[in-house]
Amino acid sequence: MFKSGLAARAAAGVTAALISGAAWAEEARSQYNLPVGATEISREVYWLHNFVLIIMCVIAVLVFGAMFYSIIAHRRSKHPKPADFHESTTVEIIWTIIPFFVLIGLAIPAAGTLIRMEDTRDAELTVKVTGFQWGWKYEYVGHDYEFVSMLAADSNKARQLDSGIDPRSVPNYLWEVTNPLVLPVGQKVRFLITAQDVIHAWWVFDLAVKKDAIPGYINEAWTKIDAPGTFRGVCAELCGRDHGFMPIVVKALPETEFKTWLAQKKGVDVASLGKAPPVAEATPVATTTSTAPAPTEAVAAAVEVAAATPVAAAPAKALTKDELMASGKKVYGTQCAACHQLTGLGMPPNFPSLVGSKIATGPAAAHIAHTLKGKGLMPPFASLSDLDIAGALSYQRNSWGNKASVVQPSEVAAARK
Amino acid sequence: MSSHAPTASANTRYFVPDPSAWPFLLTAGLVAIILGAWSALEDKSLGSIPVYLGIAVSAFIIFRWFRGVALESEHGKYNKQVDTTFRMGMAWFIFSEVMFFAAFFGALYYARSLSVPWIGGEGAKGVANIEWPGFEASWPTNGPAALGGAFTNMSAWGLPFVNTCLLLTSGITITLAHHALKDNKRTACIVWMWATVALGAIFLYCQVVEYIHAYKELNLTLGSGVYGSTFFMLTGFHGMHVTLGTLMLFVITCRLMKGHFKPDSHFGFEGVAWYWHFVDVVWVGLFIFVYIL
């Protein structure tokens, strides 16, 4: 396949990737080839890819060899009198049959791998993954724990049009999230993948898992990670404006550490509100993952974050304006500011300013309905908790010179009905 | 230089029409309709004038165009080869129509046999049921969210059955008309044609009654989930084709009354008859897959 002007560079690259294999790929991702990955399946896929690639190269050499030989040897100056054969049933049958057998040779191992990839039985842990515009929600099924994961703040800042920030200065630019998905090593983990609004696709390069997230339906996939590490991925189905900005980060922890991690998370979050992601700035993950982190450190970090999350009793009682503004500011920062900006000025014409906005200073009911349902480019936020929505709205209604009533969680709850 | 077939007389030559502005104007008419429809669906800025204007222009051009063709034909401009062109053209056009319906029949098949069972927890992708607890697959259905509210499905053995009989009969009457034309029994032909037109019109009337019944009494609407969608889109597009077919039959009948068509050369007639049979066959498909099963 390397017949272009880039042939030399290409060939060198692929050979390098092929030869240096797994060890090389763990340190830095290959610039030229598929990642070898961190699971048995991903290595099978990698092997299959190389296998097909090599066969294609062999066929290419033969076909193009004949063609270029003919171009050179049978040009008019060399070969003035053309032959006049124009048919040969034998030859034609041969070159129909041979490719057919080559294809069978490719199809057999491919089918084997495919069958193994689709076998989601006997999983030890199930994680439900829900894509939304533009982030992911993860739910540890049966453990009553879930959280939301979005593009990390520093990438998000740098990626704005004319941000003035050099992406090269941002570690893991566009490949960092607020909350990574944490998984145990050595266990078969089943993913139930779905979406809230439009189709997304959950793809982690090193796990060789890519499955579309279809609203209203559930797709299954599985993985079994060999060793602790951080694995990255992206949304791989066009899902609107910020399709390019909904990465995925998976952190694999040894089984026992994973257990502690989950227990701690549940202990803290389940009692409180659970769904709000910790504020991006407070997440140390962004810095620890750029170099392969010691797993324990990550756990510690995660716990720290969890503990820092404001703990409030189930919000039956009315909250004070200050409480709402404080928690709302954080929710606003993680959920709304991507579009409406921290200044509230938005990015007209696509994302309207909230400063003095009729909806954000008008009746609360309309404001709540707008947020729950979304409108146009704005996604629905019904997946946030009542408290989060109440906070974010209260914050919007009383910042940047806006002056309007605060919104209580109970109002949001009522609006949901 | 190529050598030529011996002396080509006028009517052995293939008819090549003069330059014509009809196609361009027809496109302009269509575009006006589109702009009007766009405005009606979105920002409402244009009002309804473009739609009416577009329909008027298009209808006028179509009338002129077909009249032109009819006149060319009556003046003997068309030779056998042109006749074959029209036949083949019509056959391929009908094939393209078949494929249009195939898309909707495909949607019906997919919804009934795949997507509804999946969300109901059956089949290879049955895990989808987690998202829709309590939903059990059945047909007809308006989906797990019961869109459009409870409804009753359309029974096959009332009006739809009557309609089937009407259309099948019309298939017979048009065949009788065709034989009459071939035997040069013009009056008989015209009578059978009027019978066919009448059957088509009665079919349409019944269809309208059925729709009103569905909307008013059965609460079965376009919004009734995927059953309502497939039901109305399939029968609706079929109904539009019947409307068109009936109009074409009507025109042909008028032309017969004006003395057009000859026992051995009447493509216009046959083309419409083919179209009518196509509409008929689609209905039989509908009756089986939409109403009975």
Place this chain on the structure above:
Amino acid sequence: MATAHAHDEHDHSHDHHHGPDKGIMRWIKTTNHKDLGTLYLCFSFTMFFIGGLMSLVIRAELFQPGLQFVDPEFFNSMTTLHALVMIFGGVMPGFVGLANWMVPMMIGAGDLALPRVNNWGFWILPFAFALLLSTLFMEGGAPAGGWTMYPPLVLQTGNAFPLLIFAIHLMGISSITGAINVVVTILNMRTPGMTLLKMPLFVWTWLITAYLLIATMPVLAGAVTMLLTDKYFDTSFFTASGGGDPVMFQHIFWFFGHPEVYILILPAFGIVSTIIPTFARKQLFGYDSMVYATASIGFLSFIVWAHHMFTVGMPLAGELFFMFSTMLIAVPTGVKVFNWVATMWKGSMTFETPMLFALAFVFLFTVGGFSGLMLAITPVDFQYHDTYFVVAHFHYVLVPGAVFSILAAVYYWVPKWTGVMYSEFWGKVHFWLSAIFINVTFFPQHFLGLAGMQRRVPDYNVMFSDFNMLSTVGAFVFMAAQFIFIGNMLYCMFGKRGQVPNRVWEGAQGLEWTVPSPAPYHTFEDPPFLTDSETTVHWDEADETLTGVRR
């Protein structure tokens, strides 16, 4: 009436009895296949440039990581419109234009079978694209859901949505009428003696293409109609809560979409099968198997559609079926490639511009075919899908595939159309710049895709910077090189006529070379004679008074 006049097309290039109208009305009212062919080609050319400019917006934004020029939403609109304009506005009308010009001349017919319908099919297109492109100036922006228009995303389109749908309906009408015209012309208007298996391959491939068009464009029309009713009339074809499924749209779309990609390549196969024998001065190897291979590709194209949807979560049996059927397409396509090489084998080749483009086609299309085969391997496609590897694959088959074949065809036949020989020197410069920089543009995209850069994004991780930069540079130079082509064509259109012989290329065979260059406004009003022996005429025996048909 015009046809009443006995008429000889040899002695003058201008017919006084039913010559064209004057001025703009000539073009609006024309029913002449040559006029309409010219219109189609000019339209296609314009669209290629608009689509090309859009691709440059895409490439400029991707030159570096970070967002420099456009909002992501606008970027997505560019991707969407780039693809729609290139496919429905560039390649398809380009091929229809060539069919208009060449099919009647190749089979000895006076015109297409339905000349007025032909005019209608053309004039729909400028309107359709005016509507589509007008959405760029609308509230909520142009459609940005990708050319595949998957719901529910595409339903989020603003004001522009109905125009997207209606524009596609119009393109569908245009394609279907055009295709019916071609089928009927081929089946009904061949000169006596030209049996199906004596038709030039360009005619054969167009016959099958037209069949694919008639079978699939209505399906696309149905699919987008369902989108329209889902958005505005409460239907729930593609909504789970009503029992529908967003994936259902994908099935219906790709049932159209896959045959569509062969619609974009089969006429190219025909062109290459015409050009290579001419410049190899040797009859096409394996004419019959070429025909059967084309037909098999046409057939197989209907049963492989879901290879675009391996990741949507189909049942395993479906995935296996679509993997195997897709791989099978390599067999007939291989037969074609091998036949082209065998045609060159022991020929006596010269390398004029059309031949250069045709050879580059064989080479680079096959590279694209190989990556296509890799994509067909389902478990690995999970890694490739929706990455730049796919983008690289389809640009290899579309740009040095379909577009190069159009360029080759134009160079090959333009002296016949205008009576002026293009500049061979500038033709070659154009070729070499195009051939080199198309690879600079798209080859690195293979690596980007494998390394993990997903499609349809305006920004990327910094590790992809180098190859993206290279690709952008390639795209700009490639586009610049096309201006040479414009110059060359303007020269042909307005240069001094009548300098070229009837048979422009010494090795060329087929009825089109028996009429003067430029071809008179009306050719073959009376069918030319064909005798059996003419189908085996050789280049060195070619006699200007004989009508030969290339097998």
